[in-house]
Amino acid sequence: MIELTGVHKSFGTLEVLRGIDLTVRPGTVTVILGPSGSGKSTLLRCVNHLEKVDRGLVRVDGELIGYRRSGNRLHELSERQILRQRARIGFVFQNFNLFPHLTAVENVAEAPISALRKPRIETYERAHALLARVGLADKADAYPRQLSGGQQQRVAIARALALEPRLILFDEPTSALDPELVGEVLDVLRDLATAGTTMIVVTHEIGFAREAADTVIFMDEGRIVEQGPPAQVLDHPRHDRTQAFLSKVLI
Known part of the structure; x- marks a missing residue:
């Protein structure tokens, strides 16, 4: 589904x-681990062209992201075309980014109506169903200020799902939460x-990586140092840098 080359x-x-x-x-x-500054978040943002790559290619389902090829040259797509691509790639940020003046259900329904021109009644029915899926059926009419951090992040996940994306990118979705609220968000991710949702998750939650990941990637200084099944990377890392990182986070 996703291919990054150089x-x-x-x-x-x-x-x-x-x-x-x-x-x-x-x-x-796919779970991406690594120290701060290793390039994890930038990598995610390149997948949906929130950051333009300097060199290399990003493809999703075989489609070039952000560019079209003409002969041997690449030309950046128009903003409208890029937004159309992004609508098929969900992105959940660290800090929720909900619209404060909209209720939970309005936040979830906004993009399908405004970006995809979906019918209003059908979209709101789906928005209610998605809120129920993330355990917030009773919070549909609440505003973000009336929700806990964990609840706001679950609304953000429902909002990402509302566009029926081909994949979802999660950029440290629990890092802004109080420790007691982390579990409710990780439950939704599980x-x-x-x-069978295709996901790339940047996180420091080793337990989630061990339990839910098919592939764990360790990044450092802008490079993929090691990748493989969780049992290999987390329990039997081959690279000294991976071992040193895990020795500090697995205390």
């Missing part, structure tokens, strides 16, 4: 991604994984 990304003189090659199969969960 992806490089720099911000000024800082090289953040240094030649990323990655393939993600449909219906699988349910999505069980249902």
